[in-house]
Amino acid sequence: MTVLVFLDSAFEQGRVVDASRPQLMATDQGATRGDGVFESLLAVDGGVRKEQAHLARLASSAGALRLEIPDAEAWSRAIRTALTEYAASTPDRPEAVVKLIATRGVEGAGPTAWVAVSPVPAATRRQRETGVAVLLLDRGYDSTVAQRAPWLLLGAKTLSYAVNMAAIRHAKEHGADDVIFTSSDGKVLEGPTSTVLTARHRGGVKTLVTPQLESGILPGTSQGALFKAAAEAGWQLGYGPLEPKDLLEADAVWLISSIRLLTPVTAIDGAAIPTAPELTAELAALVDRFL
Amino acid sequence: MTVLVFLDSAFEQGRVVDASRPQLMATDQGATRGDGVFESLLAVDGGVRKEQAHLARLASSAGALRLEIPDAEAWSRAIRTALTEYAASTPDRPEAVVKLIATRGVEGAGPTAWVAVSPVPAATRRQRETGVAVLLLDRGYDSTVAQRAPWLLLGAKTLSYAVNMAAIRHAKEHGADDVIFTSSDGKVLEGPTSTVLTARHRGGVKTLVTPQLESGILPGTSQGALFKAAAEAGWQLGYGPLEPKDLLEADAVWLISSIRLLTPVTAIDGAAIPTAPELTAELAALVDRFL
Numbered sequence: 001m002t003v004l005v006f007l008d009s010a011f012e013q014g015r016v017v018d019a020s021r022p023q024l025m026a027t028d029q030g031a032t033r034g035d036g037v038f039e040s041l042l043a044v045d046g047g048v049r050k051e052q053a054h055l056a057r058l059a060s061s062a063g064a065l066r067l068e069i070p071d072a073e074a075w076s077r078a079i080r081t082a083l084t085e086y087a088a089s090t091p092d093r094p095e096a097v098v099k100l101i102a103t104r105g106v107e108g109a110g111p112t113a114w115v116a117v118s119p120v121p122a123a124t125r126r127q128r129e130t131g132v133a134v135l136l137l138d139r140g141y142d143s144t145v146a147q148r149a150p151w152l153l154l155g156a157k158t159l160s161y162a163v164n165m166a167a168i169r170h171a172k173e174h175g176a177d178d179v180i181f182t183s184s185d186g187k188v189l190e191g192p193t194s195t196v197l198t199a200r201h202r203g204g205v206k207t208l209v210t211p212q213l214e215s216g217i218l219p220g221t222s223q224g225a226l227f228k229a230a231a232e233a234g235w236q237l238g239y240g241p242l243e244p245k246d247l248l249e250a251d252a253v254w255l256i257s258s259i260r261l262l263t264p265v266t267a268i269d270g271a272a273i274p275t276a277p278e279l280t281a282e283l284a285a286l287v288d289r290f291l
Numbered sequence: 292m293t294v295l296v297f298l299d300s301a302f303e304q305g306r307v308v309d310a311s312r313p314q315l316m317a318t319d320q321g322a323t324r325g326d327g328v329f330e331s332l333l334a335v336d337g338g339v340r341k342e343q344a345h346l347a348r349l350a351s352s353a354g355a356l357r358l359e360i361p362d363a364e365a366w367s368r369a370i371r372t373a374l375t376e377y378a379a380s381t382p383d384r385p386e387a388v389v390k391l392i393a394t395r396g397v398e399g400a401g402p403t404a405w406v407a408v409s410p411v412p413a414a415t416r417r418q419r420e421t422g423v424a425v426l427l428l429d430r431g432y433d434s435t436v437a438q439r440a441p442w443l444l445l446g447a448k449t450l451s452y453a454v455n456m457a458a459i460r461h462a463k464e465h466g467a468d469d470v471i472f473t474s475s476d477g478k479v480l481e482g483p484t485s486t487v488l489t490a491r492h493r494g495g496v497k498t499l500v501t502p503q504l505e506s507g508i509l510p511g512t513s514q515g516a517l518f519k520a521a522a523e524a525g526w527q528l529g530y531g532p533l534e535p536k537d538l539l540e541a542d543a544v545w546l547i548s549s550i551r552l553l554t555p556v557t558a559i560d561g562a563a564i565p566t567a568p569e570l571t572a573e574l575a576a577l578v579d580r581f582l
Contacts, residue, residue, distance in 0.1 A: 002318060004317055019317065019318070021313075022312075022313045022314045022315050022316055023313045023315075023316070023317045024313050024314075024315040024316070024317050024319070024322055025313055025314070025315070026295055026310065026314045026315050026392075026405055026407060027293060027310070027407065027409075028315070028322065029456075030322050031315055031319065031321050031322040031392075031394070031450070032329070032390070032392065032450065033325075033450060033452040033453065033455075033456055034324075034325025034449075034450050034451040034452055034453050035452065035453050035456050036453075038323065064457075065453065065456075065457060066457075066460055099323070101317075101322075101323065103322070104456075114317055116317060116318065118318075137440070137442055138436065138439070138440045138443075139443075140431065140432045140433075140436045140440055140443050141431045141432065141475075142431075142475060145429065145431045145475065148429070149428070149429045149431055150457075150461070151428055151454065151457045151458040151460075151461040152429075152430075152431050152454055152457075153453055153454055153457050156453075158325075158451075158453040159322070159323065159324060159325050159451075159453065160325040160450075160451030160452065160453035160454065161324040161325055161326065161451065162324065162325050162326050162327075162356065162444055162449040162450065162451035163442065163443055163444055163451065164324075165320075165324055165326050165356075165395075166355075166356060166357075166441075166442045166443075166444050167442040169357055169442075170441070170442040184433060184436065184475070
């Protein structure tokens with residue numbers, strides 16, 4: 001089941017509504033134009049992980065869209081309300097997805113904002129264990145355009161995810177599970193719903209590398225938290241540029257995201273690649289300690 | 292006011308609902324991921340224009356998204372129902388916007404589809420007369436990527452319009468009204484909500500030119516209808532590629548779309564360009580006869 005809490009200035013703790021009933025106007029610009037922003041957080045045992053990082057990114061995405069959204073405190077209160085409701089209704093589920101959505105609302109009426117809490121899909125949980133086979137797909141943009149074309153919203157997490165969803169469908173139609181986007185100039189970018197990580201373990205030195213933010217990818221909250229934890233654990237860190245050959249030559253490649261967590265990539269474009277179970281175990285232990 | 296009619300297999304003529312109440316589930320993938328397709332049609336005196344062209348493009352967009360939507364007859368019946376309701380509630384408005392939307396719906400529940408009829412915004416009507424100043428903005432894609440990367444959905448009219456809206460906001464923040472997108476390889480593409488047309492009138496020969504479809508633009512229903520009518524009226528027709536210099540050297544440039552119709556471009560990147568009121572009048576008369 002899903003719990004829904006709308007942010008509403010008349011309800012300080014958020015307004016709990018019946019998620020089994022329609023709650024959105026059909027003229028909301030979130031629904032008619034994908035004009036809004038979102039975040040997906042993982043809740044474990046009643047608490048959400050990386051709340052401040054997600055709220056900061058939500059605010060940054062909203063800024064890119066010139067969208068005025070409720071402040072972080074209002075979101076936090078609504079999250080608390082939603083998690084309390086969810087725990088009461090679904091006591092046997094230690095994990096949940098907490099989605100924050102803010103849209104431009106009905107024209108003239110101001111933004112719409114809500115928190116939705118729902119179970120983690122079984123398929124998502126499964127992929128943490130089985131890993132994913134990916135296709136490399138061209139995202140169509142070159143890795144320098146984000147800097148000069150802010151209207152492309154490349155660093156913002158908007159509701160306009162049709163291309164991300166189409167890319168995943170394309171992968172599934174071709175026998176894979178997920179996608180790593182590449183730029184038109186041949187750089188590794190990101191997954192449709194995740195950040196790319198690679199690792200090398202050479203001469204006793206462990207190095208974690210992710211594509212550079214300037215290439216127009218979303219700043220990964222999980223990648224950010226893992227880099228901090230890994231550095232404290234003695235890992236070296238690197239920031240792209242990465243090319244497809246770097247993925248093939250790495251000791252391991254993962255997709256990391258807030259809900260699916262650290263997911264090993266097992267094949268690229270139909271060819272198996274090495275995985276490193278000991279590195280996965282070490283990094284997954286760090287991910288499990290995210291707050 | 293807005294009239295809303297949902298397509299619903301239990302209601303052959305469509306299900307009329309109260310547009311002043313929430314009618315969409317907050318978990319509809321149209322609202323959470325911009326995962327759906329749409330069309331905007333102009334209704335004049337109770338009839339919609341270019342209905343079959345819009346329904347054909349809606350079906351084509353849905354195909355690109357692997358989205359099963361109701362058939363054309365069901366849409367037509369719902370449009371009739373909505374226009375009848377609208378005429379009864381708003382008898383003094385000869386023009387209306389008829390929006391068709393189909394989303395992927397709530398996961399596991401199948402698509403959501405509806406028709407919304409509302410007044411043509413005053414600002415839109417005004418721009419038909421005043422014309423628009425545009426900025427040329429990089430769309431980030433090169434003009435050949437659409438052919439090799441179908442997952443980018445470049446020929447589909449999806450609900451993921453955040454970039455289109457951001458580009459128009461960017462133009463307004465910089466003193467313009469609208470945008471003409473260019474490709475990363477320097478070709479003229481389209482407006483965020485319109486098709487680009489240019490005209491030359493030399494030695495008694497009138498030629499109408501629009502960018503070629505293969506560059507990843509939306510097939511314009513108004514451009515298509517106007518090309519047919521203009522050819523019958525003796526115009527020559529051409530299909531790109533167009534570059535920015537071609538816009539500056541044309542006798543006139545227009546943005547054409549179903550609601551705003553034929554709108555003269557009066558300036559590009561801050562510099563006035565020639566308009567050709569006699570060509571505009573001639574073509575607008577053809578547009579006014581669209582069925």
